[in-house]
Amino acid sequence: MQLVLVELINGKCKKTALEAVAFAAKMGETTALALGTASADTLQALGAYGIGKVLHINNEKLNQVYSKAYTKAIAAAATHVGADTVILSHNSTGRMVAPRVAVRMEAALFAGVNELPGNDTIRKAVFSGKAFADLQMSTGKKVISLNPNSYKAVAGTGTASVESFSVDFADSDFDYAITGVEDEAGGHVPLPEAEIVVSGGRGLKGPEHWGIVEDLAKALGAATACSRPVADIGWRPHHEHVGQTGITIKPTLYIAVGISGAIQHLAGVNQSKVIVVINKDPEAPFFKAADYGIVGDAFEVLPRITEAVKKLHAGA
Numbered sequence: 194m195q196l197v198l199v200e201l202i203n204g205k206c207k208k209t210a211l212e213a214v215a216f217a218a219k220m221g222e223t224t225a226l227a228l229g230t231a232s233a234d235t236l237q238a239l240g241a242y243g244i245g246k247v248l249h250i251n252n253e254k255l256n257q258v259y260s261k262a263y264t265k266a267i268a269a270a271a272t273h274v275g276a277d278t279v280i281l282s283h284n285s286t287g288r289m290v291a292p293r294v295a296v297r298m299e300a301a302l303f304a305g306v307n308e309l310p311g312n313d314t315i316r317k318a319v320f321s322g323k324a325f326a327d328l329q330m331s332t333g334k335k336v337i338s339l340n341p342n343s344y345k346a347v348a349g350t351g352t353a354s355v356e357s358f359s360v361d362f363a364d365s366d367f368d369y370a371i372t373g374v375e376d377e378a379g380g381h382v383p384l385p386e387a388e389i390v391v392s393g394g395r396g397l398k399g400p401e402h403w404g405i406v407e408d409l410a411k412a413l414g415a416a417t418a419c420s421r422p423v424a425d426i427g428w429r430p431h432h433e434h435v436g437q438t439g440i441t442i443k444p445t446l447y448i449a450v451g452i453s454g455a456i457q458h459l460a461g462v463n464q465s466k467v468i469v470v471i472n473k474d475p476e477a478p479f480f481k482a483a484d485y486g487i488v489g490d491a492f493e494v495l496p497r498i499t500e501a502v503k504k505l506h507a508g509a
């Protein structure tokens with residue numbers, strides 16, 4: 194029996210939560226644990242992803258992540274339903290909470306999992322995404338954190354039952370104060386959840402040229418990202434930095450503009466389904482990792498692609 198954590202944002206299930214739910218349901222009978230405020234309809238809809246029952250702690254304090262409170266809630270729910278396996282997303286919440294849950298349950302931790310190739314076998318990327326390792330899970334109790342965008346959540350039919358659940362929280366479970374939350378994505382699709390990402394590098398020469406990246410992203414409904422030096426120089430905010438020392442993403446389509454393709458950059462993006470590289474240097478290393486490459490000047494190529502996408506959307 195599994196327990197999966199459903200993270201909520203503004204009363205809705207996060208995309209990463211739906212991925213974790215679908216992944217867990219594929220492993221077998223799963224109960225979901227939802228923390229924070231959400232409507233019954235939202236939680237019942239998890240049935241479409243293979244969930245029979247949802248335990249709901251309807252406590253608005255849990256709309257923010259408190260690692261101690263989350264750990265306590267997850268461990269209590271796992272005991273309540275007799276779950277030997279806990280599954281959650283390997284996002285910032287999962288990275289913070291999964292090890293704590295594993296300690297509390299005396300379980301093995303399988304962090305940053307990509308796939309489930311067989312019964313009790315998980316696959317994860319190793320060596321900065323250059324290889325995959327298959328691990329046989331031989332422990333009775335396990336905590337698995339699933340890499341965002343690794344598993345596609347496809348809705349079927351079905352309705353889950355929702356049961357109210359409570360845990361005795363102490364004040365010390367909420368041992369820091371979250372005084373405000375800033376939406377860094379400015380209302381746009383958050384980078385880790387984006388299906389399409391347009392990313393710019395030092396080849397764009399300055400922050401004043403980012404309009405061409407944003408125009409293409411807007412036309413495609415994509416998020417924007419950047420290489421590390423671009424964030425380091427302050428051309429773009431740090432939350433857009435992808436790579437070994439930044440965010441790891443796995444969108445369906447990654448468009449890299451004016452990025453050389455250093456190994457540290459590739460580590461964060463090389464699991465993208467389709468990679469398109471636009472670079473004026475035909476010898477740029479990124480072309481080796483690309484599915485499609487355009488050798489050309491970004492300042493000429495990008496506006497033309499944006500125009501073509503707009504025409505396509507307009508049905509012209």
Ligand SMILES: Cc1cc2nc3c(=O)[nH]c(=O)nc-3n(C[C@H](O)[C@H](O)[C@H](O)COP(=O)(O)OP(=O)(O)OC[C@H]3O[C@@H](n4cnc5c(N)ncnc54)[C@H](O)[C@@H]3O)c2cc1C
Pocket residue numbers: 393394395396397419420421422423434435436437438439450451452453454455456457458461471472473474477489490491492
């Ligand atoms: C420990 C460590 C960790 C690191 N972590 C990261 C990380 O997480 N993420 C990351 O990105 N980097 C990381 N780096 C840095 C990495 O090694 C590279 O230096 C960096 O990715 C290069 O950024 P860039 O491709 O934007 O710039 P450059 O290497 O300067 O490449 C610019 C590219 O733009 C092309 N170009 C120039 N003009 C045009 C034009 N008009 N049109 C089209 N193309 C053009 C050039 O041909 C070139 O290929 C790390 C480095 C170290 C040592």
